[in-house]
Amino acid sequence: MSNTAVQDKRPSPSVRPQSLSRKGLPRWAPSAFAVVSIALGCGLGLVAGWESRIQWGLLSALFFVLITYCTATAVEGKRQAKDRVATSVVWVCFILAIVPLLSLIWVTVSRGMKVMDAYFLTHSMAGVPGFEAGGGVYHALIGTLEQVGLATVIAAPLGLLTAIYLVEYGRGQLARAVTFFVDVMTGIPSIVAGLFILSIMLIAGLQPSGLMGALALTILMVPVVVRSTEEMLKLVPNELREASLALGVPKWRTILKVVLPTAVGGITTGVMLAIARIAGETAPIMLLVFGSQLINSNPFEGAQSSLPFYIWEQYRVGSEASYDRAWAAALVLIAFVMILNLVARGIARWKAPSTGR
CATH class of the missing domain: 1.10.3720.10 (MetI-like)
Structure with missing residues (x-):
């Protein structure tokens, strides 16, 4: 076989194999989605006159999932969007679980520290009326x-x-x-x-x-x-x-x-x-x-x-x-x-x- 025939079978320099890379969201995208979702949730809550911060948080969580799905679908495709939605739901559930715990700890510490001292830990309630200050645990x-x-x-x-x-x-x-x-x-x-x-x-x-x-x-x-x-x-x-x-x-x-x-x-x-x-x-x-x-x-x-x-x-x-x-x-x-x-x-x-x- 001649060198000319071998050269003819070689791919043209202008023809390149299809790349496996595809478009993807940057790493900071979830954080940006979270900020936008919180802003939308709080803003809509203020406009609607909702006084409960719980409603604001739930609305923000809903916006976060929706924005993540829509943006990921447009940029990365439906398959990757489903994966990002699953991850977003996990994060939302984690936050919904941790917020009441942090709130409970904050309230307990802030109110408990009012009388928490060495006297409280080393004295009993003997001789102290319940409605008066003093006494210990x-x-x-x-x-x-x-x-x-x-x-x-x-x-x-x-x-x-x-x-x-x-x-x-x-x-x-x-x-x-x-x-x-x-x-x-x-x-x-x-x-x-x-x-x-x-x-x-x-x-x-x-x-x-x-x-x-x-x-x-x-x-x-x-x-x-x-x-x-x-x-x-x-x-x-x-x-x-x-x-x-x-x-x-x-x-x-x-x-x-x-x-x-x-x-x-x-x-x-x-x-x-x-x-x-x-x-x-x-x-x-x-x-x-x-x-x-x-x-x-x-x-x-x-x-x-x-x-x-x-x-x-x-x-x-x-x-x-x-x-x-x-x-x-x-x-x-x-x-x-x-x-x-x-x-x-x-x-x-x-x-x-x-x-x-």
Whole structure:
């Protein structure tokens, strides 16, 4: 074949292969859409005379999705526009979820800091009329720490051992029955748990105390610990168990040395979620602990208070000073749960197995 024929088969320099690139919106486009949408939503809300900022926000979110879809369809095509709309909806849902949380935190901090000081944290309400300023939350804080602590000491081992049984040993009718009752207990209202312990108190002739409240909180805490621990244990790869058993290690030691250390991060997080679940319960405390204006450091004898009961009690008084104390106690409760979560994350990071090669 001659060189001329070969040259004829070569593509002409003027003919180029079709490019795979296509038009696309710049990276700053979503931010610009958001600004325009907020301006349109607020402007239309002002023109229509809407006083609710919620309506303004919902209208802005609707404009954001519509502008994103129309612009992306015109520039990038319908397929890419659908992808951008899905992303926009996710962002809108995230903002709709985070705004009430930020609003709640802002209101709690701004109103709770009015009376939040060292005096408030180290004094009780003994001798202080509810409608007057003064007093503190020390007695309620002590009650919450003791009641939640007792409930955790009882519920955490029970929930952990139950989850180990269901994952590692549970077979047959007994395991199915345990799973069923755990599911039922997960939906038990707190007042029902309180009434159950109250009936035992009346039958046995026991007096109200922090321990009785802790027992009711234990009933609420156990199913949460069982469910979260069970899911974490199921995530542990079976290869780790098989490798340990292949070396002749007993099953109980495999669970203790391999399975639990691998899942300790998730287990700790589950326990902290369960603690946060019971830390704000009020109904069992009203039935079983009765509340007290005095400092009672003995959870096994006499009435006690707690932070949720203190908040309800101060809100019921109805004075400006009691409202300030209620918001300050709510801030203390939020800080209490936050500190527990930070401690749990630290423990989980410390105890987690090394992932280095």
